Amino acid sequence: MTKPKVLISDKMDPNAARIFEERGCDVDVITGESPEELKARIGEYHGLAIRSSTKVTPEILDAATNLKVIGRAGIGVDNVDIPYASGKGVVVMNTPFGNSITTAEHAIAMLMALSRQIPQANTRTQAGEWPKKDFMGIEVTGKTLGLIGAGNIGSIVASRALGLKMKIVAFDPFLTPERAVEIGVEKVDLDELLARADFITLHTPLTDETRNILSAENLAKTKEGVRIVNCARGGLIDEAALAKLLESGHVAGAALDVFQTEPATESPLFGLPNFICTPHLGASTTEAQVNVALQVAEQMADYLVNGGVTNALNMPSLSAEEAPKLKPYMKLAENLGSLVGQLAHGNLTTISIEREGAAAELSGKPIEGAVLAGLMRQYSDTVNMVNAPYLAKERGLDVRSIRHQKEGAYNTLIRVTVATEQGDRSVAGTLFGSDAPRLVEIFGIGIEAELSGHMLYIVNDDAPGFIGRIGTLMGEHGINIGTFNLGRREAGGEAVLLLSVDQPISPEVVKQACAVEGVRLVKPLAF
Numbered sequence: 001m002t003k004p005k006v007l008i009s010d011k012m013d014p015n016a017a018r019i020f021e022e023r024g025c026d027v028d029v030i031t032g033e034s035p036e037e038l039k040a041r042i043g044e045y046h047g048l049a050i051r052s053s054t055k056v057t058p059e060i061l062d063a064a065t066n067l068k069v070i071g072r073a074g075i076g077v078d079n080v081d082i083p084y085a086s087g088k089g090v091v092v093m094n095t096p097f098g099n100s101i102t103t104a105e106h107a108i109a110m111l112m113a114l115s116r117q118i119p120q121a122n123t124r125t126q127a128g129e130w131p132k133k134d135f136m137g138i139e140v141t142g143k144t145l146g147l148i149g150a151g152n153i154g155s156i157v158a159s160r161a162l163g164l165k166m167k168i169v170a171f172d173p174f175l176t177p178e179r180a181v182e183i184g185v186e187k188v189d190l191d192e193l194l195a196r197a198d199f200i201t202l203h204t205p206l207t208d209e210t211r212n213i214l215s216a217e218n219l220a221k222t223k224e225g226v227r228i229v230n231c232a233r234g235g236l237i238d239e240a241a242l243a244k245l246l247e248s249g250h251v252a253g254a255a256l257d258v259f260q261t262e263p264a265t266e267s268p269l270f271g272l273p274n275f276i277c278t279p280h281l282g283a284s285t286t287e288a289q290v291n292v293a294l295q296v297a298e299q300m301a302d303y304l305v306n307g308g309v310t311n312a313l314n315m316p317s318l319s320a321e322e323a324p325k326l327k328p329y330m331k332l333a334e335n336l337g338s339l340v341g342q343l344a345h346g347n348l349t350t351i352s353i354e355r356e357g358a359a360a361e362l363s364g365k366p367i368e369g370a371v372l373a374g375l376m377r378q379y380s381d382t383v384n385m386v387n388a389p390y391l392a393k394e395r396g397l398d399v400r401s402i403r404h405q406k407e408g409a410y411n412t413l414i415r416v417t418v419a420t421e422q423g424d425r426s427v428a429g430t431l432f433g434s435d436a437p438r439l440v441e442i443f444g445i446g447i448e449a450e451l452s453g454h455m456l457y458i459v460n461d462d463a464p465g466f467i468g469r470i471g472t473l474m475g476e477h478g479i480n481i482g483t484f485n486l487g488r489r490e491a492g493g494e495a496v497l498l499l500s501v502d503q504p505i506s507p508e509v510v511k512q513a514c515a516v517e518g519v520r521l522v523k524p525l526a527f
Contacts, residue, residue, distance in 0.1 A: 004068075004304035006047035009038060009054045012073050013293035016049065023301035039063045047300045049073065056080040061088050069303050071296040074099060074283055076233065077313060078206075086314040087391075089384040093299050093312050097152060098292035099283035104156035106282045107201050107231040108164075110255035114199075114227045115140050117253075119276045141165045146197025147185065148213060149204030149232065150175045155183045157201055169193050172204075194221040199229065206233035216241035224250055231257040231282045234264075243268035246275055257282050315386050316365030326362060329414070330370040330385075332429045332437035335451040335527055336416040337374025339439070340427050342525050343457065350398040350419040351375065358412035360403045368401050371416055410440065442496055447487030449498045451527045456505050458513065459521040462488045462495040466518050470497065473516060477509050494520070 006020050008029045020027040025047070033041070035055065042048065042064040049071045050056065056070055061084055070080055072094040085092050113119055116137035124131045145161045147154045150172040158168050162184050170185040171193045180187040190213075193200070200222070204210045214228070214237040222228075228251060230237055239260060245251040246269070253274045259267060262280060269275045283292070302308035307323040309315060333353075340351075353371050355364060372388035383391060392399055410430040417426040428441040429451075439449045460466055467484075474481055480502045488495035505524040513522045 004046040004301075005044060006049060006300065006304070007042065007045040008049045009033065010049075010051035010073075011053075012049070012051060012296075013290045015290070016073070016293040016297040019294060019297035020049075020301055023298070024305045025301050035060065042067065047071065047304055049296055049300060050079070052076065052079055054079065056085065058084045061085055061090065064088070064090070069093060069300050071095075071300040073289075073292040073296040075103075082314055083390075087387050089387040091303060091309065091312050091386055092314050093296065093303070093310065095292040095295040095299070096311055098295045099285075099288035100153050100156055102285040102288035103231055103282040104153050104160060106257060106278075107153075107157050107203070107229055108160045110229045110231060110257065110276070110278075111140065111145075111161075111199055111201065111227070113276055114229065114253040114255050120273065140199070142167070143198040144169060144196050146193040146200040147171070148190070148193065148200065148202045148236075150180070150183065150185060151203065153232075154201075154203035157203060158183050158185050166199075169196055190218070191221060194218060195223060197223060197226060199227045201229040202232045202236050204232055204236065206235045211235055212238050214238065214242070219245055219251070222251065225252045227251070227253040227255075229255045234258040234260040234262060240268050243272065243275075246272050315369060316363060322363070326366055328431055328435040328437055329359060329362060329412075330366055332431060333367045333370035333414055333416075334374035335437060335439070336414060336427050336429050337371035338377060338527055339374075339442070339451060339525070340416050340418050340425060341375040341378040343427075343443075343523060344418045344420050344425045345422060347421055348375075348395075348397060348418050350400065351392075352400045352402060352415075352417045354402040354404060354413075354415040354417070356404045356413040356415070357407040357410060359414050360405060364401050364403060367414065368399065371414075372399065375416075375418075413440075415441075439498075442487070442498075445487040445489055445494070445496045447485055447496055447498065449485035450483065450500070451525075452500065453482070453527060454501050454504050455525040455527065456497075456499040456501060456510075456513070457521075457523045457525055458497040458499070458519060460495050460497060460516075461518040461520070462490075462492050463518050466495075466516075467497075469516050469518075470499075470513065473509070473512060474499070474501070477506075479503060479505070479509065 003024060003026045006025050006027045008017060009031060011031050017027045017029055039060055042060060043066060046066055046068045048067060051073050058081055067090050069091040070085060075094055075096050077092060077094055080092055082092050117135045121135045144167045147158060147168060147170040150170040161168055168185040169188045171188060171190045175187050177187060216238050219241050242254055246254055255276045257278045258280055299310045353368050369385035369388055372392050373383055373385050376383045376388045376391045413428055413430050415426060415428040417424050425443055429437055429439045432438050439451055482500040482502060485498040510522050510524060513519060
């Protein structure tokens with residue numbers, strides 16, 4: 001088996017390359033290339049490990065014909081076109097926890113620097129002054145800290161702030177009351193946070209919902225004398241509006257590690273006496289850089305070698321331990337999606353994916369992705385679990401995932417139903433012996449069959465002699481039959497025949513099969 005090949009295109013800890021090699025990947029470390037050089041090279045690689053310098057554009061992705069995964073050593077992925085990567089079926093991962101402590105500590109350092117005006121005092125003292133009377137600071141003890149975002153980094157900031165004896169209010173739509181109690185914060189809405197906080201720190205990603213969350217309007221709602229810290233993402237604050245409030249004194253001080261445009265060579269904030277800044281140093285510690293490099297190598301190698309998905313931004317996570325257990329289910333799900341896609345006619349409007357028994361206890365997203373990959377393969381030859389949901393959405397397909405607690409006739413079952421202009425079409429399958437996928441029902445007719453290779457699907461009248469006639473036809477054309485699977489609604493009624501054969505079925509054979517007495521429908525299949 002050929003080893004996956006990985007390119008490390010940005011400078012990172014040398015141990016990352018060692019981890020790739022130890023886990024079964026070939027790795028090249030080639031940094032500092034131009035976009036044109038990377039575009040010419042990227043086609044031979046299955047994985048691309050980056051930091052912030054490499055820009056993964058649509059042009060790069062178009063040239064990356066073998067690429068399966070991009071790994072960002074760090075949190076921010078502004079340099080990766082994630083929607084385009086998803087459309088290409090490329091998994092995009094980051095390492096959200098490798099620099100969490102480092103970024104949280106930087107926020108606390110900025111908060112303390114603001115409260116005691118340390119950078120300004122340092123500059124003037126080193127200039128030969130002794131401006132003791134000019135710098136009257138404030139204590140943080142007893143002050144209210146407002147957290148905008150109480151996820152991983154925000155919760156670490158909260159724990160440090162509690163150690164400083166601060167009171168903490170937090171705005172985060174995803175923060176549960178139980179989690180708020182656990183991390184020692186009071187959950188509030190944004191307006192209340194703005195009105196109460198003596199210090200505000202931001203710890204949220206930049207999305208359509210959070211962009212300019214501290215807009216001119218919201219900044220005007222803040223408490224007189226508030227101090228603001230942003231070590232999260234540029235674009236969360238209206239920098240021009242913040243500058244005006246710093247000049248007026250409404251905002252007593254601000255500390256930014258990130259800017260809307262980086263590198264930030266100019267800003268309305270620069271030169272204001274109550275403003276301090278750093279050049280995006282939140283993750284810049286020796287420990288953090290080692291951690292994120294090692295983590296991205298581990299995550300990417302697990303995906304390329306074992307199928308494990310960790311910290312992916314465009315598909316559900318799937319640990320290396322879960323992957324082997326889910327693998328037969330995902331194969332079954334993909335086959336069922338493919339089968340219903342090949343057989344259902346007309347415009348598909350809705351697809352329902354039901355899990356019963358043991359299948360109901362598994363993660364639903366990977367199974368859903370596998371079903372959609374099988375289904376959408378009828379419309380695209382480059383589809384996989386990553387881009388299938390995007391292709392389905394583009395076609396307006398309503399995807400529904402249903403989990404049944406009950407156990408039916410089978411210990412484990414996956415059922416896929418599509419709504420078409422001709423009505424619902426449903427297929428179902430199970431696992432035999434925990435790892436052998438089997439079809440057990442097709443359009444309401446019970447049938448046991450393995451879906452693999454080339455097959456012929458025939459709907460016919462249940463009548464004596466039919467099997468012989470089909471067998472004779474296959475023999476006349478030199479087509480070897482692997483398996484012969486039958487099902488029927490009732491004696492003498494509609495029946496289904498699934499043949500597995502050793503070669504593709506030609507249109508001529510399909511035409512002759514349609515002419516066999518008792519045949520209602522013939523459809524060649526491929527898995």
